[in-house]
Amino acid sequence: MSYKIIVPLIFIVVGISWLAFSNLSNANYFYPVNELPEMGDKLYEHGLRVKGRIVAGSIRKDPKPIRFTIKEEEAELEVRYVGEEPLPDLFKDRAEAVVDGKMAADGVFEAEHLQAKCSSKYESLPPEASEGQAYSAEYGDEKIAQSPNN
Amino acid sequence: MADFGNFALMLACALAVFGTIASFLAASQARERFRKTAIRAYAGAGLMVVLALFSLGYLLQTDAFEMVYVYGHSNHTLERIFKLTAIWAGSEGSLLWWTLILMVYTTFFLALTRKAPRLMTSWALFFIGLNIIFFLIINNFVANPFHQWSQATAEGAIAFVPQDGKGLNPQLQHWAMIIHPPLLYTGYIGFLFPFGLTLGALISRLEGRQWLPMVRRWTLIPWLILGIGIILGGAWAYMELGWGGYWAWDPVENASFMPWLLATAFLHSIMAQETRGIFKMWNVFLLAGAYLMCMLGTGITRSGFISSVHAFAESTIGWYFLWFIVAVSLLTLLVILSRRDMFTPDNAVVSPSSREVSLLFNNLLFLAACATILLGTVYPVIYEALYGVKRELRHGYYNLVEPPTFLLIVLLMAAGPILNWKRTSAARIRERLLWPTILMVGVCILGFVLNPTGFYSNISFGAMAFLTYTIVQEFAVVVTRRVRRAGENVFVALYSVVAMNKRRYGGYIAHISVLVIAIGLTGSAFNQQEKEELGIGENMEVAGYNFQIASISFEKQQNFTAMVADVNLMSPKGEVVRLFHPEQRRYNASDTQASEVDIWSTAKRDFYVVLAGPGEGSTNEHPIGIFHVYVNPLVVYVWAGGILMILATMICLLPDRAHARARSKVPAATQEVTA
Numbered sequence: 001m002s003y004k005i006i007v008p009l010i011f012i013v014v015g016i017s018w019l020a021f022s023n024l025s026n027a028n029y030f031y032p033v034n035e036l037p038e039m040g041d042k043l044y045e046h047g048l049r050v051k052g053r054i055v056a057g058s059i060r061k062d063p064k065p066i067r068f069t070i071k072e073e074e075a076e077l078e079v080r081y082v083g084e085e086p087l088p089d090l091f092k093d094r095a096e097a098v099v100d101g102k103m104a105a106d107g108v109f110e111a112e113h114l115q116a117k118c119s120s121k122y123e124s125l126p127p128e129a130s131e132g133q134a135y136s137a138e139y140g141d142e143k144i145a146q147s148p149n150n
Numbered sequence: 151m152a153d154f155g156n157f158a159l160m161l162a163c164a165l166a167v168f169g170t171i172a173s174f175l176a177a178s179q180a181r182e183r184f185r186k187t188a189i190r191a192y193a194g195a196g197l198m199v200v201l202a203l204f205s206l207g208y209l210l211q212t213d214a215f216e217m218v219y220v221y222g223h224s225n226h227t228l229e230r231i232f233k234l235t236a237i238w239a240g241s242e243g244s245l246l247w248w249t250l251i252l253m254v255y256t257t258f259f260l261a262l263t264r265k266a267p268r269l270m271t272s273w274a275l276f277f278i279g280l281n282i283i284f285f286l287i288i289n290n291f292v293a294n295p296f297h298q299w300s301q302a303t304a305e306g307a308i309a310f311v312p313q314d315g316k317g318l319n320p321q322l323q324h325w326a327m328i329i330h331p332p333l334l335y336t337g338y339i340g341f342l343f344p345f346g347l348t349l350g351a352l353i354s355r356l357e358g359r360q361w362l363p364m365v366r367r368w369t370l371i372p373w374l375i376l377g378i379g380i381i382l383g384g385a386w387a388y389m390e391l392g393w394g395g396y397w398a399w400d401p402v403e404n405a406s407f408m409p410w411l412l413a414t415a416f417l418h419s420i421m422a423q424e425t426r427g428i429f430k431m432w433n434v435f436l437l438a439g440a441y442l443m444c445m446l447g448t449g450i451t452r453s454g455f456i457s458s459v460h461a462f463a464e465s466t467i468g469w470y471f472l473w474f475i476v477a478v479s480l481l482t483l484l485v486i487l488s489r490r491d492m493f494t495p496d497n498a499v500v501s502p503s504s505r506e507v508s509l510l511f512n513n514l515l516f517l518a519a520c521a522t523i524l525l526g527t528v529y530p531v532i533y534e535a536l537y538g539v540k541r542e543l544r545h546g547y548y549n550l551v552e553p554p555t556f557l558l559i560v561l562l563m564a565a566g567p568i569l570n571w572k573r574t575s576a577a578r579i580r581e582r583l584l585w586p587t588i589l590m591v592g593v594c595i596l597g598f599v600l601n602p603t604g605f606y607s608n609i610s611f612g613a614m615a616f617l618t619y620t621i622v623q624e625f626a627v628v629v630t631r632r633v634r635r636a637g638e639n640v641f642v643a644l645y646s647v648v649a650m651n652k653r654r655y656g657g658y659i660a661h662i663s664v665l666v667i668a669i670g671l672t673g674s675a676f677n678q679q680e681k682e683e684l685g686i687g688e689n690m691e692v693a694g695y696n697f698q699i700a701s702i703s704f705e706k707q708q709n710f711t712a713m714v715a716d717v718n719l720m721s722p723k724g725e726v727v728r729l730f731h732p733e734q735r736r737y738n739a740s741d742t743q744a745s746e747v748d749i750w751s752t753a754k755r756d757f758y759v760v761l762a763g764p765g766e767g768s769t770n771e772h773p774i775g776i777f778h779v780y781v782n783p784l785v786v787y788v789w790a791g792g793i794l795m796i797l798a799t800m801i802c803l804l805p806d807r808a809h810a811r812a813r814s815k816v817p818a819a820t821q822e823v824t825a
Contacts, residue, residue: 004502005510012514016555020522023547030530030540049542062766084681085393086762086778089321089744100544 028100034075043103056093070097083112090116155205156296162198163286165191170279177272185272196253203250206243206295210236216311218297219243225315227709232318235328239318241452242295248335249285259343269354270361274346281342284474292467320737320744326386333379334406338444340372345441348434352489362424373413374799380406381792392745392760394679394780399548401456404527405447408520412440415516422509425571427496432513438482445475456530501573508566519555553606560613563661564620590616607675617665621658656802663798666791673784683765685774693781696720702773710735715761715775732761755783
């Protein structure tokens with residue numbers, strides 16, 4: 001194949017590769033709430049993405065900006081939403097949330113962008129189920145146990 | 151009934167294994183009897199899957215909340231139609247639904263390939279069987295929809311029946327969400343069949359013309375269906391989610407786009423193999439890649455490997471998909487290696503001004519787009535594996551890397567069709583591309599004069615002008631020649647031109663549809679939005695348009711309560727141009743909210759009004775609403791382009807009269823009417 005074909009080919013491959021790799025820095029560190037303390041001071045330097053479950057009753061819409069707390073395995077983080085977009089529809093108690101933004105100096109996370117996911121179907125048991133009892137879903141001999149509360 | 155369903159599933163799995171073994175024997179021994187056995191076994195498995203699905207549907211309709219799946223996705227007050235669609239609302243049900251679509255598609259495949267070379271289809275049947283076994287194993291052992299609640303007591307486990315279910319996610323109670331998953335599944339499943347045919351053709355050492363046209367048609371159909379599914383997903387997100395956009399580069403969205411890109415490349419590259427007998431290895435890789443990307447995409451959606459708003463909560467299922475992909479890849483490599491003598495090209499690629507070279511660059515660019523999107527999607531996993539810390543990419547990565555790649559593709563879309571096979575003279579290139587280039591440069595300059603900061607949008611408009619000119623030119627040249635020679639009027643001539651070479655002109659119309667979509671996408675660079683908290687009578691201004699709040703009230707319906715507003719778009723003279731009626735609903739059963747956006751689409755721009763909820767200090771007597779208003783130019787062209795793409799593909803799929811004639815007596819040389 002002549003150089004007139006190979007040269008533009010290489011040019012395109014190199015060009016797009018460079019474009020891709022140079023933009024990989026356009027990223028946020030991603031942590032669940034409980035792993036944040038490990039970061040130490042780096043916490044305040046970078047853009048972050050944090051995930052956790054919205055603590056029931058923690059959403060406060062008045063006064064603005066909207067505040068809520070997210071939690072993962074006993075660690076909690078208070079969040080302040082300063083973004084422009086409307087709150088996602090699935091944004092409610094116990095929903096899994098992912099927040100993008102940065103840690104402010106006062107220890108509250110300033111979120112520019114919010115996402116919320118459907119609560120996992122095993123997470124909340126039927127209301128008639130009583131606390132402290134063990135419930136499971138099973139078919140035949142196979143057991144899938146889950147904890148009664150979350 | 152649950153036992154019945156479970157039993158049916160197990161039987162289906164057994165029959166599938168039996169059928170696959172039979173098809174392997176049928177292919178390797180070339181025995182017709184084994185083939186009949188295999189087909190009967192698959193039919194039996196298909197029937198069992200139908201019965202299993204029927205029992206799941208029955209359990210949903212009869213509110214059997216002792217079933218974990220029914221509890222999780224339905225409740226007493228859910229409308230009948232949604233109790234039906236709840237079958238594919240959750241992971242287990244949707245995977246069973248997937249298997250059904252797979253069996254139905256296989257049935258069509260068997261019926262429509264009756265006259266095709268037997269050995270190839272027998273081998274294809276074997277690979278299809280492997281796929282069927284995989285999904286039935288998932289249905290039975292990994293994501294079984296027939297699990298029931300039980301309670302541990304002192305006497306042992308007893309059945310537990312909740313009073314009511316959790317209900318269906320209100321976002322799924324929408325017509326587009328009823329169609330979108332089945333369409334995507336059909337698209338994903340569809341790529342298995344041309345892939346199977348390709349492996350079959352390789353193993354049975356078929357000559358190109360015996361299977362290439364067939365493989366192309368069997369790829370075109372899932373390509374179209376997947377494309378519709380993708381656009382429908384975007385349309386749903388735009389209409390329902392209330393953030394004013396239709397694509398978020400979410401891993402699951404990317405997972406549907408990547409196979410589509412590889413399939414598009416394949417559909418073009420196959421031309422080179424049909425005409426010049428080159429790119430044989432490229433084509434196998436592109437098609438295998440498309441199929442494997444579908445499996446990867448499905449695995450990503452369901453595994454939780456990569457966090458996404460779409461992802462289900464599963465974790466082990468991802469590994470099953472990964473191992474399946476590895477196994478199929480190895481199998482494919484095995485076939486390629488054992489038949490490597492079949493990959494020698496029939497011709498060489500010599501001149502840079504040839505159609506072959508443009509298709510080579512086409513393959514490269516589509517592959518690059520797919521690779522960069524894949525890199526972005528799996529980046530968090532790779533980073534974590536390397537550094538132990540997770541990082542996720544922001545939109546900026548995609549929005550900076552993809553546009554240049556796609557712009558180059560747009561230019562190629564324009565230049566490629568005018569190039570000849572083997573070599574195009576410099577005179578012809580100048581004749582066809584000089585004016586489009588001048589137009590492109592002119593539009594770019596005009597763009598920069600009017601809007602100095604919009605770098606990509608100006609270049610985009612230039613490239614699209616280039617493409618528009620070349621396509622219009624293509625049609626104009628051929629149609630005017632026909633008008634002059636045959637004396638037909640313009641419209642009849644246009645129809646005849648397209649009808650006489652549907653594949654080529656259908657392809658051009660498909661390019662037009664891509665152009666239309668590109669116009670819609672470029673418009674998003676000019677989106678504007680504002681957010682304000684307003685009471686009755688107050689107004690806000692967005693992009694120079696005046697919106698006034700006429701009323702805010704509260705409504706109560708059977709399964710939801712809503713905050714409702716009337717918003718008027720006012721003309722500069724103070725007249726009401728358009729009334730918007732956005733709502734914010736709260737559904738009782740699931741305690742979730744959903745915004746009912748009101749959109750007014752015009753040819754130039756969309757007006758998109760959202761009521762996000764009560765504002766600060768809102769009371770029942772003096773309500774205040776949080777209003778988001780977006781003015782999004784040119785969005786309607788994304789949807790219009792999608793519809794045009796469907797029409798274009800249908801045109802391509804219709805058989806040519808000339809083609810039919812050729813199969814009888816007319817020798818090859820006299821068929822083509824060169825344009």
